[in-house]
Amino acid sequence: MRETDESIPTPNADGLTKRERLHWHLTSALASAESPETKAHLRGALVEYRKLPPTPLVECPFCGKVGLPERIQAHECQRP
Numbered sequence: 820m821r822e823t824d825e826s827i828p829t830p831n832a833d834g835l836t837k838r839e840r841l842h843w844h845l846t847s848a849l850a851s852a853e854s855p856e857t858k859a860h861l862r863g864a865l866v867e868y869r870k871l872p873p874t875p876l877v878e879c880p881f882c883g884k885v886g887l888p889e890r891i892q893a894h895e896c897q898r899p
Contacts (some may be wrong), residue, residue, distance in 0.1 A: 836887055842868060 835843065837885040845868060878885045881898045885891075 836889055838871070838874060850886070 822891045842865075844862060845865050849858060849865065852861055874887055876885050877888045877891050879894065879896055880890050882896050884894060884896070885892070
């Protein structure tokens with residue numbers, strides 16, 4: 820976990836995709852929310868999150884590994 824400028828502990832960016840981090844933030848906020856209105860908004864945000872289209876997989880042009888764009892960009896390429 821690392822600290823943001825708001826001092827909220829968040830998962831390390833290297834371990835999760837942006838979508839996974841968004842889901843983590845929404846579910847964590849819902850778990851800690853006290854106001855019924857806030858909980859309703861967060862549940863609505865989670866519903867919309869689940870409706871997002873899937874992230875397309877990409878292939879590394881050098882080694883052929885397939886995965887999420889941000890993971891392929893950061894992978895240790897094993898060029899043939």
